[in-house]
Amino acid sequence: MAAAPGATPDSAPAAGAGEVEGERVKPFTPEKAKEIIMSLQQPAVFCNMAFDWPAHHWTAKHLSEVLHDKQIRFRMGMKRTDTVPQFETTCAYVEATLEEFLTWNCNQSTISGPFRDYDHSKFWAYADYKYFISLFDDKTDIFQDVIWSDFGFPGRNGRESTLWIGSMGAHTPCHLDSYGCNLVFQVQGRKRWHLFPPEDTPFLYPTRIPYEESSVFSKINVVNPDLQRFPQFCKARRYMVTLKPGQVLFVPRHWWHYVESIDPVTVSINSWIELEEDHQTRVEEAITRMLVCALKTAEDPHNTRAWLNPTEVEETSHEVNCHYLNRAVSALFDYRTSKVVEIQALRTNRDDMKKEGLNVHHHMEVEQMDDQDLLLGTIKQEAASPFGPDLVPVILSSEELPSERRGIFEGDGKDFVGKDGEHPGKLHCTKRQRTMSKNEDVVAEQTASDSSMAPSQTFISTDDLLDCLVNPQVTRIVAQLLIKGRSLWS
Template sequence: MDASYIAKIVETTTVPVVFKKVCNWPLLSWSLEDWCQNMPQKELPFRVQPPKNSSEEPCWERKCSNRMMSLEKFFEIAQKNPAEWCYFDYKYLEMWLTSDNEVYKQILWDCFGYNERGAADSTIWIGSNGAHTPCHQDTYGRNIVVQAFGKKRWLMFPPDSGGLNPTRVPYEESSIYSKLNFFSPKNLDAFKRLSGCRMVVLEPGDALIVPPKWWHYVQHVDAIGISFNTWIPHAKTDTENQIDEALIRMLVAQIGKDLTEKDLKDIVNPNEEDVSDLPLTVSIFQVDVTVQKYLEFKSKEHEDISQCSKSDDISKTDIAIDTIKKSCHAITVEELNNNDLITILQDNVSKYGQSNFDEAVDEKIPKKDRLLSAIVDSFCHPDVIKIVKGKLLDELCK
């Protein structure tokens, strides 16, 4: 199958798709010993979280401790100590591997039709059973994920799903989190109102395509799991969303300037602690850059549309996506009914949280902290940003 056809699916699918026989990286058949030999011989930072915890809030990164350990030590702990999970997650390969490293050399995305993308555009995720990322939505790009070792469960919801209770606290550029705790919820009532969930358990060699803005909760379900991903830019939506993110970053930076260190940590992820140091002039410049990029894209898009005609070859190159899916072993991720979703969450609670929901202790969030989060969420609400962006573009285009 021509890789350009696979890229066609990546760029046009509106629902999650799994490829079963596309990726041909040799590391997909590696043993744990192979991974130890080919990964850097140094200690890596792992997030660590004792699993016995039921809560209304997700396991935010702030709630995890950090531990430095070698990959070999992690493998030993992951197989012998299920009482806690560890996660070396969201790490760009170029920050941790040299270009002559065997892993670095193998991570190529040409089999998906992206010859120009490699390890420098990729992240690695290494975790133990229970390790997870809170449910969230990426504001940019299409996500291609390859499972290299172990199994990982993905729960996904359409972009416009209701009931997920979105928040920008903790703030992280390009990530919108859900306030729901999919790992070990204290109460299941909020989940019973959800619909449209799609679920897949990725096995070694599987590749998952996550369309733009699909919500996803991702959890390791084997003792050890390793995966890689890359985000494929989506010009039309990304250029507009970059304005949103620049405006939100400016707002969070200004709100954070006079906060105490503790209060700032309450509203930002650890990787955003320097956001309050961002000068207002730099924030304005970043907004200007994103606006100009968007206006240039819209102008070019208008020219392209004007130049198109019914006689163009575009219609001739239209490909039957269903035919392509069959020929390259692509499977649409099926919907999960709500009862099955609840069963998965109940199983999570029995393994990682309180066995009795009534035993979970209510967490009292200080009124001041709730007010601060509410202020950030109110100013950064999509409806508010949409109005601000619209007014901004109107003014600049006069």
């Protein structure tokens, strides 16, 4: 995918873009921001794009006043650094108000209420994955406080957003999101992000247990990995960034991430941006759901909470999952049909333009368009790097594991310029590429190393089988075969 056109410090926004607050001008117009998002292949931080958002002032204290006595579920985890990830299925949960959370977070020695059993020095709390549409169901005007339209997505606001509030140490296990790309607005406190590229997936030892649609977890605690059990992880490339208030992080499709709060209170808002690739991914996810639910329910029909993530509340019956798969396949074919019609319409328009005797040079350009170019309506061009003081690349970490927990990227990005004045983010154009055959070799190697901990450990569990059956590479192939077969039937 071509890099997006760059924006120099003195480039001006489009007239009437509404990007000015007094004398302050946003560095990118919505059109330019979306162009960057849709073409950039590595994580990057947007600066000075949300300074006028009302949500900029959404501290936890402010939100506690807005939500009053509303009960919110907090995930409680241990402040420890062992080698096993703290998955949501192993955490305790507390129903409390934000005011009660803030009181507990002040580290008072004696406290009553819902947090009374959780010593602040030993536990962290995370109100994560809170959809605005349910959190602010009686205050829908607040949706307008989040303005994703500034990034080129008209009408997108808090209605399509999720809120995250945590104490120091709160974190999400390392995972990738199956759908879309991700925009994250940091409101209060700082969060450290550990990111790994999609092509390093075999080195992250992916698993679908615990199961949650759209989340592929890693078996590894990436801040304290067990390299004896997961030796291939040493080959994974770690990109790190500490996201500060006012900044917006762009996470491209299928980038792995582990996120941890490193200040006493953190507040962030995110939105997942839909992509065309999601249509096939829904088929892959439906296949995964069917296999996981069938095997795990058969194994223990009365204990789904041992493997089903608390955020996953939908039916798990085979009948429901079969219907889910059929809907996903039908939706994919409907989408492809609509695109064929759209392409045909564009071709008809092109032919009409020829008949009307329009500029010959323009005809030549249109003739050179492939179907994707026709849909986009533009000819792809080589462009300069978009990086600069207002768009900072997340760079490859050179830190060794023991010192990784120190602050990284504490500046504003201005010190991320190389000795020749070039931003190191340009390295994304020459990143290592692996072939499918190499990845398959790695999967075989990691499976062998993972199962050879001791000669006597030869028992294969349901989870071991599922790790192979619903490996992202496998479900992708199965989905393609299923879609191809369905095409032949019709």
